[in-house]
Amino acid sequence: MNLMEADPAWRRLHWATMPMQMIRSIRVMIVPIVVILFFRSRGGEEQGRAFGALGSAGVFALITVAIALWRYFSLRFYVGANELVIETGLIGRSVRHIKLEQVQDLRTSQGVLQRMIGVSDVKVETAGTGGGSEAELSVLSLKDVADLRAKIERFRLAKSISFIDASLQPGNGLPTGTDPQPGALPAIALGTSRPEELLRSVSTKELIVAGLTSNRVLSGLVVIGVTWGLLNDFIPEREMLAWVESMIMRLKNEMTADTSTRVIIALLGTVLLISLGVISSVVGTIVRFHGYQLRRSTNATVKGLVRESGLFTRRSSTLTVDRVQTLTFRQGVLRRLIGRMSVHAATAAGMSDRDKDSTDLLLPIARTAEAASLATIVFPERGMGSVTNLSRADRSTVRRSNKKTVVLVLLTLIALVMANRSPWSMLVLAAIPILFLANRRSWRVSGHQLDDQLDDQLDHELNYERNGPMLHLRTGLIGLSYRLMPARNSQVILLTQSPFDRSYGVARLHVDTAGEQAGNGVSVGPIPVSGAVELAMKLARQASVTTWPGRRPDSRRI
Amino acid sequence: MLPVAMEPFDISYLRYQQWTDCISWFVLWVIVFVAALLGIVFKSSGAWWWGPTGMVGIPVIAMWTIFWYHPRAFAAGGFGLSEDVLVVRSGVWWKSIELLPLSRLQHVDCTSGPVQAKFDVATLTAHTAGASNAAVSVPGLSRFRAEMLRDQLIRRSDVHLREAEATKGEEPVAVLPTSGVRDGVEN
Numbered sequence A: 001m002n003l004m005e006a007d008p009a010w011r012r013l014h015w016a017t018m019p020m021q022m023i024r025s026i027r028v029m030i031v032p033i034v035v036i037l038f039f040r041s042r043g044g045e046e047q048g049r050a051f052g053a054l055g056s057a058g059v060f061a062l063i064t065v066a067i068a069l070w071r072y073f074s075l076r077f078y079v080g081a082n083e084l085v086i087e088t089g090l091i092g093r094s095v096r097h098i099k100l101e102q103v104q105d106l107r108t109s110q111g112v113l114q115r116m117i118g119v120s121d122v123k124v125e126t127a128g129t130g131g132g133s134e135a136e137l138s139v140l141s142l143k144d145v146a147d148l149r150a151k152i153e154r155f156r157l158a159k160s161i162s163f164i165d166a167s168l169q170p171g172n173g174l175p176t177g178t179d180p181q182p183g184a185l186p187a188i189a190l191g192t193s194r195p196e197e198l199l200r201s202v203s204t205k206e207l208i209v210a211g212l213t214s215n216r217v218l219s220g221l222v223v224i225g226v227t228w229g230l231l232n233d234f235i236p237e238r239e240m241l242a243w244v245e246s247m248i249m250r251l252k253n254e255m256t257a258d259t260s261t262r263v264i265i266a267l268l269g270t271v272l273l274i275s276l277g278v279i280s281s282v283v284g285t286i287v288r289f290h291g292y293q294l295r296r297s298t299n300a301t302v303k304g305l306v307r308e309s310g311l312f313t314r315r316s317s318t319l320t321v322d323r324v325q326t327l328t329f330r331q332g333v334l335r336r337l338i339g340r341m342s343v344h345a346a347t348a349a350g351m352s353d354r355d356k357d358s359t360d361l362l363l364p365i366a367r368t369a370e371a372a373s374l375a376t377i378v379f380p381e382r383g384m385g386s387v388t389n390l391s392r393a394d395r396s397t398v399r400r401s402n403k404k405t406v407v408l409v410l411l412t413l414i415a416l417v418m419a420n421r422s423p424w425s426m427l428v429l430a431a432i433p434i435l436f437l438a439n440r441r442s443w444r445v446s447g448h449q450l451d452d453q454l455d456d457q458l459d460h461e462l463n464y465e466r467n468g469p470m471l472h473l474r475t476g477l478i479g480l481s482y483r484l485m486p487a488r489n490s491q492v493i494l495l496t497q498s499p500f501d502r503s504y505g506v507a508r509l510h511v512d513t514a515g516e517q518a519g520n521g522v523s524v525g526p527i528p529v530s531g532a533v534e535l536a537m538k539l540a541r542q543a544s545v546t547t548w549p550g551r552r553p554d555s556r557r558i
Numbered sequence B: 001m002l003p004v005a006m007e008p009f010d011i012s013y014l015r016y017q018q019w020t021d022c023i024s025w026f027v028l029w030v031i032v033f034v035a036a037l038l039g040i041v042f043k044s045s046g047a048w049w050w051g052p053t054g055m056v057g058i059p060v061i062a063m064w065t066i067f068w069y070h071p072r073a074f075a076a077g078g079f080g081l082s083e084d085v086l087v088v089r090s091g092v093w094w095k096s097i098e099l100l101p102l103s104r105l106q107h108v109d110c111t112s113g114p115v116q117a118k119f120d121v122a123t124l125t126a127h128t129a130g131a132s133n134a135a136v137s138v139p140g141l142s143r144f145r146a147e148m149l150r151d152q153l154i155r156r157s158d159v160h161l162r163e164a165e166a167t168k169g170e171e172p173v174a175v176l177p178t179s180g181v182r183d184g185v186e187n
Helices: A017-038 A044-074 A112-117 A142-168 A204-212 A219-234 A237-255 A259-289 A333-337 A368-378 A396-420 A423-445 A455-462 A499-503 A529-544 B011-041 B050-076 B114-118 B143-157 B159-168
Strands: A075-079 A083-088 A094-099 A103-110 A119-126 A135-141 A196-201 A293-297 A304-309 A314-320 A324-331 A340-347 A360-367 A447-451 A470-476 A480-486 A492-497 A506-512 A522-528 B078-081 B085-090 B095-101 B107-111 B122-127 B135-141
Touching (some): A017 A135, A044 A075, A075 A142, A083 A135, A103 A142, A112 A119, A196 A368, A204 A340, A314 A340, A324 A333, A324 A368, A333 A340, A396 A423, A396 A522, A423 A470, A447 A529, A492 A499, A499 A506, A522 A529, A529 B095, B011 B135, B050 B085, B078 B143, B085 B135, B135 B143
Antiparallel strands (some): A083 A094, A103 A119, A103 A314, A119 A135, A196 A293, A293 A304, A304 A314, A324 A480, A340 A360, A447 A470, A470 A480, A492 B095, A506 A522, B078 B085, B085 B095, B107 B122, B122 B135
């Protein structure tokens, strides 16, 4: 017998893994089966083909059952003192060891059926897992999930305590970051609910406001596209085309009637499209964020933000505060009018279940003051800092942008004239004044500042600090985006200067932060070269004297 | 303008770039020559002018890149290593300066292909945990300098080691012979 097999700590997935896996497989095939049953069988000569298809479905069902059994029996796992071990395979086995200190997030999601049974999908995320999770445990009982979460938190807590203890030793240098021994783990009862403080919950009324102001009018088109796709699955193509042709003919008849009818039809179409967009946006927001809660782990040393939401599928994930690279506050034009914004965090973890711009949504909607208070939680001892005036680039940058605009528009015009030789191409010139206004507006709105005014005070009082100087960045045109990045999160700082920039003595600065997504970084500029170089050196030096949390349990200022 | 002493790349890097470019352009010229010859032999009815244009134009562009562009790109490039930051500068028209805080270093690659080895040129790549610009490359070093720089990067990347050295009063070890000091984005 294998020694590992004798270890009682090994656990299997929940028995519901098998029916869940079968349901998943069947769900993929349900549409083709329905189509075959209800439409192909209309013609008598196709009856035999339909039964043939049913036979294939039976074979598929058997394969599904086999896969479900294989999935259940081929995976087992255990949580050790400092690692999560997952073993997969029946004949050939592969064992994956995931260090608990590398676990960035434990994401859970529960569909309706899973909520009824009391199980959950679990995704284990570590830094740099790229397009997905480090491991997926589907499905686990809620007790196992709680156990796993508690062990990870217990490990982090023990690690933090060992770090602080070692730091307090007289004459001792910084700890080497060795893993805590199992016996040294602080006592936290496993399986019990974690101590958490509710920071914010979002009511359905607020979610409706969020849906109405989320600029998703184009979602209407998506809804139409999806509906068309579904109809195409259920109704034979020739019937669909015949129906569309009749609709076009009717519309043609109406359009030839008179101008007022055409205007009314166009208006009605636009209103219908916008209504569809608004409705889908509101419904989508409610389905995704129903019962949204943002909670904070009240543990003094393990700082995590727990998010939970979902009308049908409940999703829960924990964001380790130490791993947050940047915090972004966003306001569309409508949300500016009503004083609301959304808060996003870019983390060092992988990208599963992220927003389309690769950030993690912390708050779908909040009042400005509430959103700002979140900064103090994510970046303690610093928060929004003491920045009152952001430095703006020199006004000459507007002229630079305008010149660039003219060049680009002229190039577009030349391309259009060459392509279709129509005088209507000249209309593109009308974009110039609009773009000039946009350039000016963008210049007025944009600004940056490195807030390091608290350094001396913190050095004196605490002897060390967690966040150090904070880079503030505001960008926007109609909407606004405000981004905060602790200088210590800089990975690589890149200064670039195009020939155009050089003639105006400006440069751009891009600060790369940890993570797999390009959107994680911060871009500043164009700003004067001297300021850009100074800012780059400050960021690099500050980053250099602190350690990235991915390498050490805590950062420390020298 | 940069408060870091910058060093040029090795001159062998310029020779390597000029020679590899020379061979590439020559191969392209031969292809155009053969294609033009085939066009004449088979009396192709297409545009005839591209053959002579290519045969004259390619050497002109090649001369320009080999004798004008590469020397300027070489002069514009360089790197600097301070106690806590690696700086790499590059670009003739589109200039860029990359700064890598040494404590962010994850690992360092030192590569030298067969042709590079012939010219005694190596490329050193310092990797971080970043996203879009996660790695910083120092391309034009001799293998000896590249290995020395690699060792220094690894040594200085440990914040705590640096701190320990500073508290013991140890002088930082000189890394590389600085053969010149140049600076600034606008060079």
